[in-house]
Amino acid sequence: MKKGLIIGLLVAAVxxxxxxxFGRSGxxxxxxxxxxxxxxxxxxxxxxxxxATTGITSVAGPxxxxxxxxxxxxxxxxxxxxxxxGTIIRVMPGTYHETVYVDKDDIRIIGVIEAxxxxxxxxxxxxxxxxxxxxxxxVAENLEIRNYKGNGIMGQAGxxxxxxxxxxxxxxxxxxxxxxxxxxxxxxxVVSKIADAAIYIxxxxxxxxxxxxxxxxVAGIEIENSRHAIVEHNxxxxxxxxxxxxxxxxxxxxxxxxxxxxxxFVVGNNHPNFGAPGSTVSGIPAGxxxxxMAADDVVIEGNxxxxxxxxxxxxxxxxxxxxxxxxxxxxxxxDRVKILDNVMLRNGYDTITEAKALMLAEGKMGAKNxxxxxxxxxxxxxxxxxxxxxxxxxxxxxxxxxxxxxxxxNYLLPPVPPRExxxxxxGKVVYLGICTGCHTYNGRMIGxxxxxxxxxxxxxxxxxxxxxxxxxxxxxxxxxxxxxxYLDPExxxxxxxxxxxxxx
Amino acid sequence: MxxxxxxxxxxxxxxxxxLLMYGAGAFAAEGEQLFxxxxxxxxxxxxxxxxxxxxxxxGQDAAYLERQLLNYRNRRRGADKSDALGAQMQAMxxxxxxxxxxxxxxxxxxxxPKTVNAAPAPGNLHNGNNLYQGKCGACHGGKAEGNPALKAxxxxxxxxxxxxRQFAHFRDGARGTDPKDAPGRQMAMMAKTLPTExxxxxxxxxxxxxxxxx
Numbered sequence: 001m002k003k004g005l006i007i008g009l010l011v012a013a014v015x016x017x018x019x020x021x022f023g024r025s026g027x028x029x030x031x032x033x034x035x036x037x038x039x040x041x042x043x044x045x046x047x048x049x050x051x052a053t054t055g056i057t058s059v060a061g062p063x064x065x066x067x068x069x070x071x072x073x074x075x076x077x078x079x080x081x082x083x084x085x086g087t088i089i090r091v092m093p094g095t096y097h098e099t100v101y102v103d104k105d106d107i108r109i110i111g112v113i114e115a116x117x118x119x120x121x122x123x124x125x126x127x128x129x130x131x132x133x134x135x136x137x138x139v140a141e142n143l144e145i146r147n148y149k150g151n152g153i154m155g156q157a158g159x160x161x162x163x164x165x166x167x168x169x170x171x172x173x174x175x176x177x178x179x180x181x182x183x184x185x186x187x188x189x190v191v192s193k194i195a196d197a198a199i200y201i202x203x204x205x206x207x208x209x210x211x212x213x214x215x216x217x218v219a220g221i222e223i224e225n226s227r228h229a230i231v232e233h234n235x236x237x238x239x240x241x242x243x244x245x246x247x248x249x250x251x252x253x254x255x256x257x258x259x260x261x262x263x264x265f266v267v268g269n270n271h272p273n274f275g276a277p278g279s280t281v282s283g284i285p286a287g288x289x290x291x292x293m294a295a296d297d298v299v300i301e302g303n304x305x306x307x308x309x310x311x312x313x314x315x316x317x318x319x320x321x322x323x324x325x326x327x328x329x330x331x332x333x334x335d336r337v338k339i340l341d342n343v344m345l346r347n348g349y350d351t352i353t354e355a356k357a358l359m360l361a362e363g364k365m366g367a368k369n370x371x372x373x374x375x376x377x378x379x380x381x382x383x384x385x386x387x388x389x390x391x392x393x394x395x396x397x398x399x400x401x402x403x404x405x406x407x408x409x410n411y412l413l414p415p416v417p418p419r420e421x422x423x424x425x426x427g428k429v430v431y432l433g434i435c436t437g438c439h440t441y442n443g444r445m446i447g448x449x450x451x452x453x454x455x456x457x458x459x460x461x462x463x464x465x466x467x468x469x470x471x472x473x474x475x476x477x478x479x480x481x482x483x484x485x486y487l488d489p490e491x492x493x494x495x496x497x498x499x500x501x502x503x504x
Numbered sequence: 505m506x507x508x509x510x511x512x513x514x515x516x517x518x519x520x521x522x523l524l525m526y527g528a529g530a531f532a533a534e535g536e537q538l539f540x541x542x543x544x545x546x547x548x549x550x551x552x553x554x555x556x557x558x559x560x561x562x563g564q565d566a567a568y569l570e571r572q573l574l575n576y577r578n579r580r581r582g583a584d585k586s587d588a589l590g591a592q593m594q595a596m597x598x599x600x601x602x603x604x605x606x607x608x609x610x611x612x613x614x615x616x617p618k619t620v621n622a623a624p625a626p627g628n629l630h631n632g633n634n635l636y637q638g639k640c641g642a643c644h645g646g647k648a649e650g651n652p653a654l655k656a657x658x659x660x661x662x663x664x665x666x667x668x669r670q671f672a673h674f675r676d677g678a679r680g681t682d683p684k685d686a687p688g689r690q691m692a693m694m695a696k697t698l699p700t701e702x703x704x705x706x707x708x709x710x711x712x713x714x715x716x717x718x
Contacts, residue, residue, distance in 0.1 A: 277646055278637040278641055278646045279637075322630070322633070322634070323633070323634055323637050323638075324634055325634055325635060325637075325638030325639070442638050442639070442697075443634075443637070443638040444637045444638055444641065444642065448642030448643075449638055449639070449642060451639065451694070451697055452639070452642040452643060452694065454693070455690040455691070455693040455694045456643075456654070456690055458689065458690070458693060474651070474653040474654055475642065475645075475651065475653075475654075476645075476651075477641075477645065477646040478642070
């Protein structure tokens, strides 16, 4: 991290020197590049032997042969409970009012669609979560999920997951939320009306998010405190913010590195922000196409970014963001952002005061549009064909030494081993895999900060363990916490004890 | 539409107030009498007087007021050498006859209309908002309105000097150390987490923007 920062600063210094050189010879010349020619991006994830992985389309391993059929009126959870690990649960069309927990490996919940009729999980605004999985090699397909209060599908430290072809509507704060997972695919899902992120990749590695239709949510697709993610061919429209690469301070994983946003439609993300006031997500200005905050090595390429009223792309740091408390262990800047060719139309037509002030400072007050805004340091960043965009704050970006990412197919791997849990680490894994989905150490994400919880329960871990089993709503302006009573009492106490002693 | 709506609201709250007065009439009269000695410093409407170092108390949560009066009486607050102003209040609190009198005067003060601090303190509102949301709002409420469920008092309307003084007492071990003062101990733990004095100024600036007419 530190080394990366130093290199970043060096690059910035070189860029500054180059700018001065051009400055002397008058106006910087227009550099025109073609994205179909020129070098391909050679950064990013390297698999074993140093090669970028290519062509993997499934990560959950071979399909199990054991099949169980669940019919309308029966319980999916009961079938999973009875099934051995390595089972396909085939769910027939019908309506299922339940929360499904998957703590075994190699479980696949596959909906059967008959003449357009799906298996519908309906939480009736009473249940918190539709599916919670902690098993590895988990697959969820062809389901329809509605009216839950917490999450549509949430992963809790499961590796090698595939979540595809699902329809998720109005289901709480996160639609699809793999947390602390490695090697996963989220594709061909239709997700809408989510109060935080429709698709939220949290503290995960080696991820592909592709071909999803994401709309009417606060945040469309969010890559947060995660590494090596490719987000491509998604249609992201009418959210408050479309695509986001974030570092949320106060989470156990401290960085977001190596994210490629390419070939997405990022259109008209102007939805009024309906995130809980004061929460991180409520700080996103309505009208944001792509937002990069404190994430490093984000490549933005080949997207059609149009009609986002504040700006097509915003690059910023922790210091300038709303509702963010700094984390001394997180590097707060967006380092090495790489903006390649994108089609940018009609962005920034009704932008925010801060952006207008920056435009004024750069003598661009006449511009009717705004494609790219950079606020706060962003060392080592580059751009090609900058002349085609209306920009503020990118004059110190260098010319990228590549024009496309075609050599990088994806970052997926053959099935990876399950996360290793050492004896005595149960509390820690539950904290990372579950609690930090909503609680950061020192800021307001969804629930109250861990620091505050530590003050409230300083010498009472049992009290905290009891609370999480059966939470009571105490804060009008926070969502209600879902009960964690699917964890056994020993685990609840272990995680309470762990939570009360973490220091960041 | 707007007019008839707001009139409906006014009528409703007027009826509500009337019912409240009817139910608690006798109790309130006694509370008002007990409040008489407090007026000299806290003002006749409980609006506080910063020059006398007396905080605004009108409309504060009754349970909080009662708890603090009992803390004074039990020497859990205002007993530390560094808290001379607390010692004054401690002396006054002990003049109340018994716990029943404490409950009555607390209930009376809680029933007084909330006041809003007249002079907003300056500070960086961006930093103040972010720190307030990250450290304070989870208990004191997103708009500093207080939250009885978490035993957190209203902060909006308190003068800057009072907030700074109490914050320093919590941070430095003059308040919130008694094992029986659990909410005080919680606040003391949080008070130790704020990086700088300037951050506190910024947070106070944010608090002073809350609960005032737009």
